[in-house]
Amino acid sequence: MHPSSAKIMDLLAAHGLHSQVRTLTDSTRTAAEAAMALGCEVGAIASSLVFLADGAPVLVLTSGSHRVDTDLLAGQLGARTITRASAADVREATGQPIGGVAPLGHPEPVPTYIDVELKKHGELWAAAGTPHAVFEISYEDLIAITGATEVAVEEHA
Numbered sequence: 001m002h003p004s005s006a007k008i009m010d011l012l013a014a015h016g017l018h019s020q021v022r023t024l025t026d027s028t029r030t031a032a033e034a035a036m037a038l039g040c041e042v043g044a045i046a047s048s049l050v051f052l053a054d055g056a057p058v059l060v061l062t063s064g065s066h067r068v069d070t071d072l073l074a075g076q077l078g079a080r081t082i083t084r085a086s087a088a089d090v091r092e093a094t095g096q097p098i099g100g101v102a103p104l105g106h107p108e109p110v111p112t113y114i115d116v117e118l119k120k121h122g123e124l125w126a127a128a129g130t131p132h133a134v135f136e137i138s139y140e141d142l143i144a145i146t147g148a149t150e151v152a153v154e155e156h157a
Helices: 003-014 031-038 070-077 087-094 116-120 139-146
Strands: 021-023 045-053 056-063 082-084 112-115 123-127 133-138 149-151
Touching: 003 021, 003 133, 031 045, 031 123, 045 070, 045 087, 056 087, 056 116, 056 139, 070 082, 070 112, 070 149, 112 116, 112 139, 116 139, 123 139, 133 139
Parallel strands: 045 123, 056 112, 112 149
Antiparallel strands: 021 133, 045 056, 045 082, 123 133
8 A cells, every 4th residue: 555545544543433545446536537436426526626725725625526616715715816726736735646635644734625515425535645545434524534614615506
């Protein structure tokens, strides 16, 4: 197992969770790829996306079936602007590569927000530090281990 994935598994265990990290032969770099490899709905993929809110990194855990409306998110966070982080920004904030960012295990705490739409799915799948590793977790446990604040990432008609 990759050291980053082993670290995630250790952190999950430290929180009393018995979730196992699964290393897949297929890429999980995108939510669609992860869903196909796992045989689940795209919406059950908890994508960890890094944005810059007024220049400071924030982590948004969003349903794989959603696109983040940065103006909507900015309003909820009280930020003037929210932009997508560069690959270098993501690596610096999380210590992990794009496509493999886990919701935990970062060098320093990153303010974390969670898409309320993830509640609709029983079990969620999140990246475990590499583009080929994932772990299963409930919405409630994901909030508990990350301290995430609930937000809407898309407007609903």
